[in-house]
Amino acid sequence: MNNNILLKVENLKTWFPIKKGLLRKIIGHVKAVDDISFQIPHGSTFGLVGESGSGKTTAARTIARLIHATGGKVYFNGENILPLHQSELRRIRKDISIVFQDPYSSLNPRMTVGSIIAEPLRIHKIAKGSELIDRIATLLQKVGLSAAHINRYPHEFSGGQRQRIGIARALAVEPKLVICDEPVSALDVSIQSQILNLLKDLQEQFRLTYLFIAHDLSVVEFISDIVAVMYLGKIVEIAPAVELYEKPLHPYTKLLLSAIPLPVPERKKSTAFVSEIGQEAPAGCPFSGRCPIADGFCCREIPPLEEKAPGHFAACFKT
Amino acid sequence: MTENGKILSIQNLSTFFDTELGVAKAVQDVSFEIEKGKTLALVGESGCGKSVTALSIMRLIPTPPGRIESGKIFYREHNILEFSEKQMRGIRGNKIAMIFQEPMTSLNPVYTIGDQIVEAITLHQKKTYEQAWSMAQEMLDKVRIPDPARRMSEYPHLLSGGMRQRVMIAMAISCKPSLLIADEPTTALDVTIQAQILDLLDELQQSENMSILLITHDLGVVAQRADDVAVMYASKIAEKCSCKELFKNPLHPYTQGLLHSLPQLGTRQKRLNTIAGNVPEPLNFPSGCKFHTRCPIGCNDKRCQTAEPELKEVSKDHFAACWYAPGYEK
Numbered sequence: 001m002n003n004n005i006l007l008k009v010e011n012l013k014t015w016f017p018i019k020k021g022l023l024r025k026i027i028g029h030v031k032a033v034d035d036i037s038f039q040i041p042h043g044s045t046f047g048l049v050g051e052s053g054s055g056k057t058t059a060a061r062t063i064a065r066l067i068h069a070t071g072g073k074v075y076f077n078g079e080n081i082l083p084l085h086q087s088e089l090r091r092i093r094k095d096i097s098i099v100f101q102d103p104y105s106s107l108n109p110r111m112t113v114g115s116i117i118a119e120p121l122r123i124h125k126i127a128k129g130s131e132l133i134d135r136i137a138t139l140l141q142k143v144g145l146s147a148a149h150i151n152r153y154p155h156e157f158s159g160g161q162r163q164r165i166g167i168a169r170a171l172a173v174e175p176k177l178v179i180c181d182e183p184v185s186a187l188d189v190s191i192q193s194q195i196l197n198l199l200k201d202l203q204e205q206f207r208l209t210y211l212f213i214a215h216d217l218s219v220v221e222f223i224s225d226i227v228a229v230m231y232l233g234k235i236v237e238i239a240p241a242v243e244l245y246e247k248p249l250h251p252y253t254k255l256l257l258s259a260i261p262l263p264v265p266e267r268k269k270s271t272a273f274v275s276e277i278g279q280e281a282p283a284g285c286p287f288s289g290r291c292p293i294a295d296g297f298c299c300r301e302i303p304p305l306e307e308k309a310p311g312h313f314a315a316c317f318k319t
Numbered sequence: 320m321t322e323n324g325k326i327l328s329i330q331n332l333s334t335f336f337d338t339e340l341g342v343a344k345a346v347q348d349v350s351f352e353i354e355k356g357k358t359l360a361l362v363g364e365s366g367c368g369k370s371v372t373a374l375s376i377m378r379l380i381p382t383p384p385g386r387i388e389s390g391k392i393f394y395r396e397h398n399i400l401e402f403s404e405k406q407m408r409g410i411r412g413n414k415i416a417m418i419f420q421e422p423m424t425s426l427n428p429v430y431t432i433g434d435q436i437v438e439a440i441t442l443h444q445k446k447t448y449e450q451a452w453s454m455a456q457e458m459l460d461k462v463r464i465p466d467p468a469r470r471m472s473e474y475p476h477l478l479s480g481g482m483r484q485r486v487m488i489a490m491a492i493s494c495k496p497s498l499l500i501a502d503e504p505t506t507a508l509d510v511t512i513q514a515q516i517l518d519l520l521d522e523l524q525q526s527e528n529m530s531i532l533l534i535t536h537d538l539g540v541v542a543q544r545a546d547d548v549a550v551m552y553a554s555k556i557a558e559k560c561s562c563k564e565l566f567k568n569p570l571h572p573y574t575q576g577l578l579h580s581l582p583q584l585g586t587r588q589k590r591l592n593t594i595a596g597n598v599p600e601p602l603n604f605p606s607g608c609k610f611h612t613r614c615p616i617g618c619n620d621k622r623c624q625t626a627e628p629e630l631k632e633v634s635k636d637h638f639a640a641c642w643y644a645p646g647y648e649k
Contacts (some may be wrong), residue, residue, distance in 0.1 A: 261539030
């Protein structure tokens, strides 16, 4: 395996059973993540984009081993972490940390900022005593807060500041991979840009690797090196960020890009897609129900993710 | 007072809330007008008072703790702040309708879609249940809900977020209001659905010649849909002008900061511009100009720190509240 790859996901599947009746018989599955593969090189940012229900958060949580995978392999530093036993997981948890979407519900309101950040350090026995305090103070400064905040409680902070605390907690264990699950979508515009810059600075400083999940394409473009677009549990396109935005190949990516309201005062009629994301994937291409160029073949066969240009993959028969 | 074309005219509106920690001045001295068939966007970050302004217009401020301290709100030529609750019921939902941000929580889960729209119709119009039912069905068709006859007898949980927002819009326009207040109508929705809902509002506005007060924090949505814009910061209007002018020639440092801090698609920026600091809270507004703590000009300026600039016309139809805006008379 290539040494430069930190995370490699192969054919990952996460299915949730649908149960019915008195005996809770399994009558089918919701295929939240259905056979996705990608890899993230050391020190880069991999953006995962998609609408609600596309499976991006489920994918991330499966990779962090918070949800049980149905199938596939997740190699972290060359080691498949999916079969690891619960007792072996603590080792991995030190290397993979998460920044959550909602800074209001992801910090325990009864703990001080100091104890929130200290918790992972204590659990992983990284520091204690005065060294612990020093580390917390340094972390707070790194994320743009002051060491004087150590004894305050989360409710004393604004949304942006809370997200900074969440980032400090994620970085406390010196992780290699940070999963950022919509870290800025709950924040105000003027605060969003502060947090995005901070994430970029910290990445340079600590050579972090990010798996960055968002639904906002302009945010993802700013932060990512490679972007994957998910639709109904499948990856429909992967490409370097610049290429994806300049030459999108999959009709779904084109639809997403055209739907963003640009801050330019010029009325454009957006594309006339009437239908919405479905609950159940069709038999063929998952996008065939909404696609403007789909034909009968698309509705029957599932298009494979193919390399259409160097480094640019798309799952569409028509491109 | 109001000329023919103006549907809504707000003059020096102030809305305060009494809290245990003191008086929270959520909206102070806000004035704006909306003309017939036009869209005014009220932009601002959380806590700046944009939703409280909307609720004040609907007279839906919970009293106590809230109260409309001063000001006038003219709907056509009537000051609705002087209306009795009974008179107000004839306006609310009938002449002025509102759609809310959260389509998930603003529909009643124990009534069918049809019942909820029928309720809105029979409340304001003399219709039998059957007449109202068929009107409601027409409304669902109008907001392009497929198979409206079936949807009428379904419950909200069977609909997706975008569909629920369509139902909300159907309900809001069922009495043909002349003003629609849309409070963050697409914030909870995906981009593709957002585009559909905005298109729908656009069409309805044209076919019904309806005015829209669009409340949002998304400058992209503003650019695409608004005729005029008022930017709110910390309970006051910081800048007010036409939409084109705002994006071409923003004068208030806050507006400039907001526009510059957006990640721009297709430019591969290395870093984003930011506005330093945090959004102030209503109980803890800074002295002087409320933006001075975050402002690149105002942070070291004595006057900005002590004296608050009023909103003044700096060029034709362009208002700004900044001592340093070009054309601002001191």
